[in-house]
Amino acid sequence: MTAVGTSVARKDGIGKATGxxxxxxxxxxxxxxxxxxxxxxxxxxxxxxxxxxFDTSGFTIVDYRDVPAKNAVDLMSQxxxxxxxxxxxxxxxxxVLLAHExxxxxxxxxxxxxxxxxxxxxxxEKSTLSFKDIAIEKGNVETGLRSADVIVEGVYRTGHQEHxxxxxxxxxxxxxxxGIAIHGSVQCPFYVIKALRCLLGSAHxxxxxxxxxxxxxxxxxxxxxxxxxxxxxLLALKSGRPVKIIYDRAEDxxxxxxxxxxxxxxxTGLTKSGKLVAxxxxxxxxxxxxxxxxPTVLSRGCIHAAxxxxxxxxxxxGRTVFTNTPPNGAFRGFGAPQTEFAxxxxxxxxxxxxxxxxxxxxxxxxxxxxxxxxxxQTLRDDTSAHMVLEEAVKRTDFQRKRKEYKxxxxxxxxxxxxxGAGFTGAGERNxxxxxxLDLTPTGVRIAVGSTEIGQGTRTMHxxxxxxxxGIPYESVEVAQPDTSRVADSGPTVASxxxxxxxxxxxxxxxxxxxxxxxxxxxxxxxxxxELSVERMYxxxxxxxxxxxxxxxxxxxxxxxxxxxxxxxxxxxxxEVKPIKLTAVQEFGRPIxxxxxxxxxxxxxxxxxxxxxxxxxxxKNGAMANGQLTNYVIPTTLDMPELDVVMMENPYPxxxxxxxxxxxxxxxxxxxxxxNALRAMGLDVRExxxxxxxxxxxxxx
Amino acid sequence: MRFNLxxxxxxxxMHPMSRLLDVLREEHNLTGTKEGCGEGExxxxxxxxxxxxxxxxxxxxxxxDGAEVVTIExxxxxxxxxxxxxxxxxxxxxxxTPGMIMAALALPDDPTLDDVxxxxxxxxxxxxxxxxxxxxxxxxxxxx
Numbered sequence: 001m002t003a004v005g006t007s008v009a010r011k012d013g014i015g016k017a018t019g020x021x022x023x024x025x026x027x028x029x030x031x032x033x034x035x036x037x038x039x040x041x042x043x044x045x046x047x048x049x050x051x052x053x054f055d056t057s058g059f060t061i062v063d064y065r066d067v068p069a070k071n072a073v074d075l076m077s078q079x080x081x082x083x084x085x086x087x088x089x090x091x092x093x094x095x096v097l098l099a100h101e102x103x104x105x106x107x108x109x110x111x112x113x114x115x116x117x118x119x120x121x122x123x124x125e126k127s128t129l130s131f132k133d134i135a136i137e138k139g140n141v142e143t144g145l146r147s148a149d150v151i152v153e154g155v156y157r158t159g160h161q162e163h164x165x166x167x168x169x170x171x172x173x174x175x176x177x178x179g180i181a182i183h184g185s186v187q188c189p190f191y192v193i194k195a196l197r198c199l200l201g202s203a204h205x206x207x208x209x210x211x212x213x214x215x216x217x218x219x220x221x222x223x224x225x226x227x228x229x230x231x232x233x234l235l236a237l238k239s240g241r242p243v244k245i246i247y248d249r250a251e252d253x254x255x256x257x258x259x260x261x262x263x264x265x266x267x268t269g270l271t272k273s274g275k276l277v278a279x280x281x282x283x284x285x286x287x288x289x290x291x292x293x294x295p296t297v298l299s300r301g302c303i304h305a306a307x308x309x310x311x312x313x314x315x316x317x318g319r320t321v322f323t324n325t326p327p328n329g330a331f332r333g334f335g336a337p338q339t340e341f342a343x344x345x346x347x348x349x350x351x352x353x354x355x356x357x358x359x360x361x362x363x364x365x366x367x368x369x370x371x372x373x374x375x376x377q378t379l380r381d382d383t384s385a386h387m388v389l390e391e392a393v394k395r396t397d398f399q400r401k402r403k404e405y406k407x408x409x410x411x412x413x414x415x416x417x418x419x420g421a422g423f424t425g426a427g428e429r430n431x432x433x434x435x436x437l438d439l440t441p442t443g444v445r446i447a448v449g450s451t452e453i454g455q456g457t458r459t460m461h462x463x464x465x466x467x468x469x470g471i472p473y474e475s476v477e478v479a480q481p482d483t484s485r486v487a488d489s490g491p492t493v494a495s496x497x498x499x500x501x502x503x504x505x506x507x508x509x510x511x512x513x514x515x516x517x518x519x520x521x522x523x524x525x526x527x528x529x530e531l532s533v534e535r536m537y538x539x540x541x542x543x544x545x546x547x548x549x550x551x552x553x554x555x556x557x558x559x560x561x562x563x564x565x566x567x568x569x570x571x572x573x574x575e576v577k578p579i580k581l582t583a584v585q586e587f588g589r590p591i592x593x594x595x596x597x598x599x600x601x602x603x604x605x606x607x608x609x610x611x612x613x614x615x616x617x618x619k620n621g622a623m624a625n626g627q628l629t630n631y632v633i634p635t636t637l638d639m640p641e642l643d644v645v646m647m648e649n650p651y652p653x654x655x656x657x658x659x660x661x662x663x664x665x666x667x668x669x670x671x672x673x674x675n676a677l678r679a680m681g682l683d684v685r686e687x688x689x690x691x692x693x694x695x696x697x698x699x700x
Numbered sequence: 701m702r703f704n705l706x707x708x709x710x711x712x713x714m715h716p717m718s719r720l721l722d723v724l725r726e727e728h729n730l731t732g733t734k735e736g737c738g739e740g741e742x743x744x745x746x747x748x749x750x751x752x753x754x755x756x757x758x759x760x761x762x763x764x765d766g767a768e769v770v771t772i773e774x775x776x777x778x779x780x781x782x783x784x785x786x787x788x789x790x791x792x793x794x795x796x797t798p799g800m801i802m803a804a805l806a807l808p809d810d811p812t813l814d815d816v817x818x819x820x821x822x823x824x825x826x827x828x829x830x831x832x833x834x835x836x837x838x839x840x841x842x843x844x
């Protein structure tokens with residue numbers, strides 16, 4: 001029996017269900033003290049003075065002058081300081097760090113900061129500072145528009161979204177012999193290493209990062225933990241003691257990254273029969289006060305902005321701009337949920353204007369193998385837009401229900417979407433990810449930096465190695481990510497952990513199998529001792545990408561999905577009650593069906609929250625509803641029945657045919673829900689579609 | 701002040717107004733009870749007090765004087781619901797899982813899906829969309 005394709009026992013063991021699994025806040029080190037971050041209370045200005053309005057004895061106090069090397073979180077650019085020096089660019093920006101052994105004393109300490117306030121910039125449409133501009137050109141959009149029978153225009157808006165991993169951010173810095181160890185709730189241990197090298201310089205070379213059990217990430221623990229780790233390290237260096245920094249929920253919600261708000265404009269030309277002839281798309285994303293990952297979020301957003309449709313003439317312009325708000329960052333989907341919301345609602349508006357069935361409009365235009373995307377990528381056989389669309393329409397009896405629900409308070413809508421797996425363009429080639437397998441006395445150990453954050457990394461990697469090596473699943477161990485001991489397999493992001501890192505592990509296993517010859521791992525170890533195989537990722541050789549022109553093979557493969565939302569609208573309160581969500585998704589092949597289903601169900605729930613519930617209220621540049629009481633994510637009572645269909649269309653470059661899956665489910669629910677609301681006659685072009693928005697929405 | 705913790709009587713050394721959550725985690729090193737929000741919204745800190753699920757972040761320890769408190773550690777490691785949470789992938793990241801299990805323990809026999817949803821409405825999970833949690837709980841109750 002093979003491990004791949006079956007829902008084997010998870011490598012997590014029973015710890016998560018017994019309370020035995022150790023998360024950052026569960027760890028205690030001898031002599032450990034607690035750290036706290038003092039943050040700006042204005043959105044823009046200069047720091048005039050800092051006064052410590054408490055008895056400072058027993059406290060460790062750190063400001064920017066304590067930085068050993070460079071005061072910059074090294075990510076895509078080095079513009080964001082660990083601690084503000086003179087200038088404040090957003091609310092809740094870190095300025096001073098305090099540490100004390102007693103939490104109560106620590107939190108009672110009062111720091112008074114005086115500012116010279118300046119006028120903040122909150123409106124991204126008024127911002128003139130762009131972190132990144134993108135232009136994608138295919139054919140000639142003006143010629144296409146001139147040839148069109150019909151032109152449909154529209155503007156679509158999406159708000160911030162907060163990750164709400166149930167475990168808030170937390171990191172502990174522990175001085176150790178010759179260096180310092182960071183234990184933390186992190187998605188990307190090697191990102192933290194990069195940031196700390198910049199902070200500390202060559203005087204402190206021995207830094208390692210150990211991922212603790214991590215209570216959810218969703219992109220929210222991709223880049224921000226580097227900041228917290230830097231803070232904990234600065235306090236640990238100054239105090240000489242282990243320092244734990246655990247954010248409470250309010251701090252986590254107000255200070256850390258969110259999904260980028262977006263404004264997307266479409267101008268689309270079609271023939272009378274509904275064939276797309278020109279798509280002119282403008283994407284604006286609010287980056288917040290520092291660059292963080294905004295250029296790549298914008299990039300993915302732009303590449304997905306034309307949706308899973310074929311069109312000869314496409315222009316996509318994008319920019320992500322500065323505002324005086326906390327920086328926005330990675331969040332499951334990474335720009336694509338915003339732009340796919342826009343194009344999918346736009347497609348339904350086109351269908352309305354043509355008097356056409358929205359399914360038929362999609363059938364006419366959906367991408368097929370051999371079609372070229374906006375970046376000029378010729379799609380291969382693993383293209384499944386039509387397959388998922390037809391399955392979803394049939395399974396939900398969409399056409400009949402659409403007619404039957406007309407004029408009632410019940411409705412049904414759909415969305416068709418796709419998601420590129422792995423880093424964009426030449427990203428995987430440049431990343432040079434590595435994975436390693438070590439022989440053990442009883443089997444093998446996987447040594448990669450990919451993190452288990454709930455999605456099943458350990459289990460799925462072990463299944464791949466089991467089958468590629470032909471040994472029992474039980475004899476495969478997975479090392480806890482510790483940057484001093486595992487290979488740098490790249491960040492745990494971009495739906496790449498199974499497809500890319502899993503592929504390297506498959507190749508490691510094949511190489512190890514040939515080295516073992518006729519021997520089992522245990523026999524080989526007993527006779528010859530240690531053996532390790534480490535390999536680097538080689539993307540498919542056909543991938544061509546021109547980063548200057550933004551042309552070529554943007555992703556090695558794509559996952560495909562069609563979501564159907566059935567809902568009811570309360571005619572008095574305008575509350576949306578979802579009845580059923582059908583998620584039909586093709587992602588190559590599931591390695592572990594139960595975990596894969598969990599990704600789709602969980603991502604669909606986040607997408608539903610994004611659609612109707614999750615509104616970040618910004619006041620004076622900060623989240624005003626930074627509490628779970630006021631920022632509502634779906635509870636059991638908000639979730640409708642979920643019907644998940646997993647379809648297969650293997651990707652030859654993935655391990656056992658698998659594609660990336662993690663982000664795909666996030667792209668579909670919001671446009672499916674809004675399209676259902678549109679079918680009731682409400683002209684909705686924005687999310688979250690709260691009762692407040694719906695009660696004032698014009699009728700179509 | 702004393703209370704019964706997972707079957708054994710314990711004295712309280714911390715301040716009587718300390719949160720039960722802190723007493724469990726800091727005084728008794730029972731870190732299976734998690735803090736997700738500190739305001740009773742997420743349910744990650746759910747424990748049983750005299751058989752009733754409560755948010756241990758909301759109640760001062762003085763309120764459990766003389767009561768029986770059961771935490772996730774009190775189930776040992778072999779409770780069938782614990783195994784089902786792992787097998788059905790009702791736990792993904794696992795941070796909500798102890799609270800979710802404690803809340804589910806208070807369900808009556810033969811619950812319907814609606815009963816399960818109502819019982820768990822105070823426990824947030826951001827990973828699963830809840831479906832796998834329903835599957836685990838209903839299987840445990842012999843309803844699936």
